[in-house]
Amino acid sequence: MILHHSGRATAGRIGILATLLAEQKAITHREIEQRLPQSLQLDRVTLYRTLEWLVENGLIHKITSDDRVWRYHANHESHSHQHAHFKCTGCAQVICLDSLPTEQSWPLPTGYRFQEIELTVKGLCANCC
Amino acid sequence: MILHHSGRATAGRIGILATLLAEQKAITHREIEQRLPQSLQLDRVTLYRTLEWLVENGLIHKITSDDRVWRYHANHESHSHQHAHFKCTGCAQVICLDSLPTEQSWPLPTGYRFQEIELTVKGLCANCC
DNA sequence: ACAATGACGCAACATTGTTGCATTTGTATC
DNA sequence: GATACAAATGCAACAATGTTGCGTCATTGT
Ligand SMILES: [Mn+2]
Ligand SMILES: [Mn+2]
Ligand SMILES: [Zn+2]
Ligand SMILES: [Zn+2]
DSSP, X not given: OOOOSSSOOOHHHHHHHHHHHTOXXXXXXXXXXXXXOGGGOOOHHHHHHHHHHHXXXXXXXEEOOTTSOOEEEEOOSSSOSSOEEXXXXXXXXXXXXXXXXXXXXXXOOTTOEEEEEEEEEEEEOTTTO | OOOOSSSXXXXXXXXXXXXXXXOSSBEEHHHHHHHSOGGGXXXXXXXXXXXXXXXXXXXXXXXXXXXXXXXXXXXXXXXXXXOEEEEETTTOOEEEEXXXXXXXXXXXXXXXXXXXXXXXXXXXXXXXX
16 A cells, blocks of 8 residues: 555545455445445545546546446556446456557547546346346 | 427427527537527526437437536537547537447456446647647 | 645535425316 | 327426535644
8 A cells, every 4th residue: 555645644544445445346435335334434525536646646437338437447557548448238247357458549520539448237247147 | 300209399399499599519418508599598407308308319418528517519410320529628629529439349357248438638728729 | 843735624505406285277078 | 171199398396416696614734
C-alpha cells in the first residue's frame, strides 16, 4: 500500500483501496460500501470523493456500463493501463480482460483524432451459463 | 417509414423516427425532445416509452456512454446490426462507425459464453480538434 | 503548540430514467 | 359510421446514482 501521492494517506483511502485490492472483479460504490469493515463507516459522499481521488492518482480505474453504474477496480500490475472488460448479462458482474483490443488505428472520419478505446464484451459468466 | 410492427403507427412514433432518421449522429432523449416539431409536444415518459418501443422493433438502436445518458440513432441499412461508435471527448457527440470490430473470439475465461461486443472509440471530432 | 490545508459529514440538489394509474386514442369488427 | 377493446398517452410520484456547498474536524509542517 504505497501512497506517495498528492494528499494524505487516511484510514478511509487505505481501507477502500484494500477493499478493492481484495476483489477479483470490478465492484460498484454500493458493493464497496457493504464490504467496508464496521470500523470504517464513512459517508457516501466521502466514498465517492475518495474513489475519485484514487482514480486521479492512478491507484484504481473505473468502468462505465450500460446500467449507469460505475464499477471500480484496483490497478494490478498484471493488466496494462488500457484493457477490455467483460460484463455478464446475467449477474451484472464485471471483470477485467487482460488482452488489449489492439490499438490498431480505427478508421475514423478525416479530421478526427484518436484518443482511446473502450471495449466491453458481453456474455454469460461461468455461474450464469 | 414502414411500420409493419406490433403496435400502432401513431403520430408520436412516426415523428420521433423521422427525427432520428434526419440526424447523422446519435442523439439523446433531451435532444430529441428539442428537435420535435411544435405540433408534436409529448410527455417525457411517452418519449422514453416510444424510444423503447422503436428499439424493440428494430427501427433504432441505443448506445451507452460514460455520461450515463442513452443516445439513439436510426437503423440505417448502411451499418450492420453490430457496429462500433465514436464519442468526442470535447463536445460529447456520438457517431456510428460502420466498421465492425470483428467478432474474433475474445479470449474469455473458461466457462464464459460470448454474446456481443460493445466498442467505443474516444477522441476529438473535426470541430473539436 | 499553532496555523494552514486537506479531508470529512451532512443536507440539499441535479440528472436520468421508471412505475402506477386514470384517460384518451387507434383499430378491428360489426 | 358506430362500438368495443386494447394500446398508447399524460400526469404524478418515485427511484437510483451521483454532485455541490459549506461548516467542522484532522493531519501535517513549522
Ligand atoms: Mn479493468
Ligand atoms: Mn450506432
Ligand atoms: Zn454472471
Ligand atoms: Zn467534438
